[in-house]
Amino acid sequence: MEYKILKKDGKARLGLLKGKHGETETPCFMPVGTLGAVKGLTWKEIKEIGYSLVLSNVYHLYLRPGLEVIKEAGGIHSFIGWDGLILTDSGGFQVFSLGSLMKLTEEGVEFRSHIDGSKHFFTPEFVVKFEEEVGVDIGMVLDECTPYPATYEYARESMERTLRWARRSLKVRSSPDTALFGIVQGGVYEDLRLKCVEEIVKLPFEGYAIGGLSVGEPKEEMFKITALVAPNLPEDKPRYLMGVGTPEDILFAVEQGVDMFDCVMPTRNARNGTLFTSYGKVNIKASRYKKDFSPLDPECQCYTCRNFSKAYLRHLYVSKEVNSVILNTIHNLHFYGKLMEKIREAIREGRFKEFKEEFLRKFKRGSQFFS
């Protein structure tokens, strides 16, 4: 994998990420395709919207369809029919969300499947091997996603274990086609985060992620840690803020020098009828849209906004039609894709700060009226 910074605007960076299966400019957002599919859209539509890098998940793919099926299919790209770039989260977040179904040791983490209760064991080595064998373009190392709240002592031990696991992960690498990203943990404790950064940047990862945020902490904590960590990561490597976030969060993080994002928000919200527009969030089930025959976002050029009214989208939502999921997801992923495109354009032209302020002014003002 290659990464190149094309332009800087303050701390914000315009970059180009190249891999075996294509390239993407950064800052970029990765649509979430947990099980090897972005819920509601075909790959054709994902491409039409302009995405060339999507996210999937080791925990989920490991359970279904399993390593053997994916390997025999000729790898993950071949199995899911997506020829663009794929990044997989290690499954750390999922495993650590299992609570009592999970048992952590120095060696790795034992867990029970959320599907059938069967017992499994992930080690850092296994996750790297899985990612290499299925052939993802970027693999995340297995980390402990430190919960919030956590005591200082717990966060420290957890961070140190994540570092030891990161070192173990690198030792078993064997494929040049799968880039590996390390993950910074440390909870909301600034010194732990800085310590983790100091150690992890010594390790030869192709990129570095900020993990353990967006796990229930107050938004100020998320902002504080992002602002602290991002500028301290290596200048010449991509920086990925995991699981984040709202348009506001993304704009803030880009300003701190973050390059990559993923979040279920645009896709999950689409399924729940919450739609992002340039004038704020819209709750499409609201009765005020019953006879609103205007497009969802008059500034949007997506298939949904070009062809359908709020009244029709509301009708599909209240009638529980599956097409509600499709049309809403097309729009929300288009909105996120366009947001990233405008961010990149603004950085290229050295006006990111102005863009951010103008976007947020409009987005927040609209949200007061419409949601």
Added chain:
Amino acid sequence: MEYKILKKDGKARLGLLKGKHGETETPCFMPVGTLGAVKGLTWKEIKEIGYSLVLSNVYHLYLRPGLEVIKEAGGIHSFIGWDGLILTDSGGFQVFSLGSLMKLTEEGVEFRSHIDGSKHFFTPEFVVKFEEEVGVDIGMVLDECTPYPATYEYARESMERTLRWARRSLKVRSSPDTALFGIVQGGVYEDLRLKCVEEIVKLPFEGYAIGGLSVGEPKEEMFKITALVAPNLPEDKPRYLMGVGTPEDILFAVEQGVDMFDCVMPTRNARNGTLFTSYGKVNIKASRYKKDFSPLDPECQCYTCRNFSKAYLRHLYVSKEVNSVILNTIHNLHFYGKLMEKIREAIREGRFKEFKEEFLRKFKRGSQFFS
């Protein structure tokens, strides 16, 4: 609406149906878009597959979103964002499926909404007005869909009422843009069916439908009535066999001179994981497909078959991913669309009978092996 026979091959007919919103060659299959959406596909995809006429339903549209919303949107085409042809079933089938929630009188039919239990009343006049006001291209008159089994006496009374309703329907017509189709009833009684045909063809409908089949009667009864009724309908008007059916049923009916079909089968089966292929039906959840990396139907050129394996389709189905609905529906509607295209081609070339036999031989032989 205009209808023209282009070619005959035995009793089978190749025709061209033209309306304000486009045209379609017949024999044709109409995808079912009950609530103003074909579950799982966008209109763009429906068009790409090659459909230019879809079916919707007065009963469902009347309840949700309601006449007022559709009228204020500027009509059904504008509301649902489909600029092709639309035929609406009157809702007779739906209302008469409500059982105890329905009360039939000479004037019309009282029913309770399946959604909220609210009381409503449909008359033949109301249904025609609804269809004209929302602006469908072809409206079906309100009929009583005679249940199966029914006594001779019941079927006779029901058929006679359907005739009286058909006459009342014609009296209130006022829009040249909405063609009206009459419906032949009479249960499985041949003399009642013939009597109904005799009377209904005296009425100036733009097309004639065979109703009350595919309601639970043995398949031989369906074949018998279709073979009896279809050839006795006016030569120069389209003939529509409502709610039918399987590929076999369609081939049989085309041979008897039927031109139009609708059925939930391709779309509903897609959602249940049953897929139609040139070598028979495939139950995609079967474990034998776990590592079957070949396409669903090697002869099929649909998006699904060109890009995905049976193993991936199975993975999506067992994982309950919404993309399973999308990819399966694309395939099944493509299969039905192609079947109709091949049927038309065969009629054009005067080899319908051979085509039918060859298709069925392959389809049935495959079904033994694969389903």
